[in-house]
Every structure is written in C-alpha cells, then in structure tokens.
Ligand code: ACM
C-alpha cells in the first residue's frame with residue numbers, strides 16, 4: 001500500500017472506505033473530453049492502460065470508473081474534491097484548474113512508478129481509500145526562472161512547467177530580458193535577438209574574478225516556441241507571466257539599438273554579473289515607441305493579465321548626466337531621477353492598462369511614487385510589500401530572505417556548487433510567512449500570494465537549476481497552498497523522505513538534504 005504523503009498537503013484528507021484499485025478496464029467519464037484525455041494521458045505510459053474517455057456511462061454501476069464531475073461554481077476556482085474507494089475514483093471540481101490539481105493528487109497517491117514514462121510491469125495501481133477536499137490558501141503560487149544569464153531550451157521550459165504543475169503552482173514568471181542576453185524574438189526589432197541574444201564570453205567564477213571563458217554564448221526563443229510554451233503551460237493550468245525589464249537590466253537591448261540609451265554608443269552585451277549603470281534613456285520619446293512596440297508583440301504572445309516590467313536595480317548615474325533625461329525632469333516638473341523612474345513606470349502602466357493588462361514590478365517601483373494601479377513584487381525582504389499593501393496595492397511576496405533559490409542551500413558552502421554568496425537553507429524556506437504582521441487586517445487581501453525566484457548567474461546547466469530548485473521549491477509550494485500556522489520542520493523532513501523518490505522517478509536532479517536524503 002502506498003502512503004498518502006502529498007506535496008502540497010491537502011486542506012483535508014481522511015482515510016476512509018475500501019482501498020482503491022485502478023484496473024485495466026477502467027473508463028474515464030468526463031463531459032469535458034480534453035480533460036478526460038489529459039488524465040488518460042497521465043495514466044497511460046506507466047500502466048500501459050488505454051483508458052477510454054466517455055461523455056456518459058451506460059452502465060448502472062460506478063465500478064471501474066474514474067468520474068470527472070463538474071459541480072456548481074465555487075468560490076475557489078482551484079478547489080477540487082476526490083474520493084477513492086473500491087474501483088471508483090470520483091473527482092469533483094467547478095473549474096478546469098481544480099480538475100488539473102486533482103490529476104496531480106492522483107499521480108502522487110498512486111505508486112510512484114506511475115511517474116515513469118515507460119510501462120512498469122507488475123505494479124498494483126492502488127491507493128488507500130480516502131476523501132480529500134482541497135483548495136489553496138493563495139491565488140498566486142509562482143516560480144520565476146531567469147533565462148537571461150543562462151539560456152534554457154524549450155524542452156527544459158516544458159519540464160519546468162510540468163514540475164510546477166506537479167506541485168500545484170499556477171504561475172511561471174519568465175524573466176526574458178537581461179543585461180547578459182535578450183531571449184524573446186521581437187519581429188519589429190530583429191537585432192534584439194540577433195545581437196542582444198549573444199555575448200562574447202562569460203565570466204568564470206564570481207562576477208569580479210576578472211577571468212573570462214572565451215566562449216561565445218547565447219540563444220533565444222522564437223515566437224513560435226513561446227506560443228508553444230504558453231499553450232503547454234495553459235494545458236497544465238499554469239499562467240506564464242513574461243518579464244520585459246525596464247528601465248534597467250537593458251544592456252543587451254542597448255547593444256542591439258544603442259540610440260535607446262543615454263550614451264548612444266559603447267554598449268556590449270554584458271559578460272559578467274552585477275548591476276549595470278547603463279539603462280534605457282527616459283528622455284527620448286523613441287525609447288517609449290520601442291518599448292510599446294516590444295510590449296505589443298509580448299501581449300500578442302502572452303494572454304496573462306499581469307505583465308512584469310522589472311523596474312529593479314536601475315542606477316541613476318546615466319540619467320543624471322543625460323541632457324534628454326534632465327530635460328524630461330524639467331518638462332514634467334519632477335523633483336529628481338527617482339521621480340523620473342516613477343514617471344517612466346506610470347507611462348508604461350497607462351499604456352498597459354489601456355490594453356486591459358496590469359503592471360507588475362519589483363519593489364523599486366515604490367521609489368519616487370507608485371503607479372496608481374501597480375502590483376508590487378516584494379523581493380528586498382517584505383518591507384516593500386508591507387508598504388504597498390498598506391497603501392492599498394496588490395502584492396506578490398518573494399522576499400529574498402525566504403524565496404531566493406539561487407542562494408546556497410547549506411552553511412557548508414565549500415561542499416556546494418558555486419552560488420551567489422548568500423545562504424537560504426530548506427529550514428528557513430519552511431519558515432516563510434507570506435503575510436507579515438505589519439500588514440493591517442483590512443489590507444491582507446492585497447497579498448495575492450508568493451513565489452520562489454531562480455536567478456541563474458551560477459547555473460549554466462538545467463540539472464543545476466533542478467538542484468537549486470529542489471527540495472526548496474516543494475517547501476514553497478506547501479507554504480503557498482496551506483499557509484500552515486505551525487511549522488514542524490522534522491515533520492517536513494519526514495514527509496520529504498517519503499516523497500523525494502518521486503523526483504527520481506521524474507528524472508529530476510535534487511539536493512539530497514542531510515536529513516531528508518536517506519529514503
Ligand atoms: C532582483 O532580484 N533583482 C529582483
């Protein structure tokens with residue numbers, strides 16, 4: 001008999017009734033054929049069962065059926081319930097995403113060989129008899145991936161999306177533009193990827209080592225690939241939120257189109273990390289024409305309501321020295337360069353709002369005054385999120401102190417692969433409290449949820465991304481789904497000990513944590 005360890009932990013799970021057995025002659029009963037086929041697709045590779053999907057069942061008995069039962073709309077669009085007993089599995093949900101979460105629960109409850117991509121003979125596909133009623137605590141449960149510092153091909157993006165779905169995340173924040181590489185094809189500005197998608201070489205070791213590898217590096221996603229990723233994610237209940245960085249993290253774009261900077265020339269796609277002084281000029285109107293053209297193409301690719309415009313780490317040195325930027329400060333009656341950034345973001349927000357989209361930005365967008373409808377992603381701790389929520393703005397919490405999965409996983413950094421010099425062990429991730437006490441009760445609804453961030457300066461390979469993700473991303477998934485009041489780390493470790501072999505079955509590289517490794 002398999003155990004009932006689930007990540008994330010369901011809101012309510014009760015063992016009851018007969019054990020459930022999935023039989024070869026089971027039928028899937030589903031009004032929504034595509035949903036039924038999706039479940040059949042999950043169950044087929046390991047079992048070899050070709051389960052038929054029927055709109056209704058002529059048989060009088062529910063034996064050997066998996067019933068996907070649509071129920072009246074519920075408050076939580078992601079809620080589902082599951083009962084398993086005998087040879088009947090009944091999954092109820094009001095919305096597609098609820099069913100999709102239920103599929104992942106079924107995958108985690110069956111013997112873990114179900115995760116194999118090939119037939120596994122001799123397995124009894126059983127689970128304990130049980131009832132589950134489940135819904136998430138937060139509507140925004142995300143993971144971010146930086147593909148600017150290192151580029152990961154579409155195949156890995158799909159694997160990443162599959163893993164998000166497995167843990168009931170619903171948002172993939174795709175960080176697509178950086179100083180070190182522009183990764184999204186824009187038809188109107190082909191040099192963005194032709195030139196901006198590649199760097200001459202990459203620093204070896206930490207950013208200031210002074211040593212370079214001499215290897216040209218780059219890559220980008222075509223618009224066809226992006227459409228494929230968006231459709232792949234949507235089919236799995238995941239929204240992709242694209243990030244197009246402005247005004248900072250723009251050196252790759254400036255290398256392609258130098259007239260968009262304050263200096264007009266002298267740019268080179270960055271070969272090392274850290275913060276660049278060169279950013280988009282805020283004085284030239286053609287910068288806004290360019291950004292709106294780019295966003296126009298991004299909006300056509302990404303149906304996401306939220307569009308992330310970055311806004312972080314934009315030093316003001318160039319703006320201070322630029323006649324066009326200074327003229328803008330004068331003509332708009334702004335006090336300083338911080339207000340100029342605020343003016344910049346407001347202008348972009350107006351453009352996005354007029355097209356029915358919402359602007360999301362890192363917490364630096366608070367400096368110089370927040371755009372009227374902006375949503376803030378709080379990363380420099382929780383302070384930005386507290387200030388924004390108390391001012392009546394929506395917030396996504398991703399404090400670096402709990403959510404930065406590029407930090408070392410162990411205090412014993414010498415025994416870990418090179419990372420940015422900060423430390424975030426699993427135990428601390430597990431203490432992540434999404435809603436800080438400093439947010440007044442009546443403003444707490446502004447906290448949409450949270451996410452983990454994966455910055456890839458020190459992750460040239462996708463298996464290293466997986467290593468940094470896991471198991472920490474699982475703890476984030478659990479916190480965002482349940483937001484448990486009590487956090488028992490020993491219990492988490494024990495649950496992980498049960499669960500982590502599932503990642504082996506999925507072909508995922510993960511850190512075998514000191515305590516949770518010995519399954
Ligand atoms: C960030 O980590 N610069 C948002």
Ligand code: ZN
Pocket residue numbers: 261262280281282283284318319322323324325
């Ligand atoms: Zn300028």
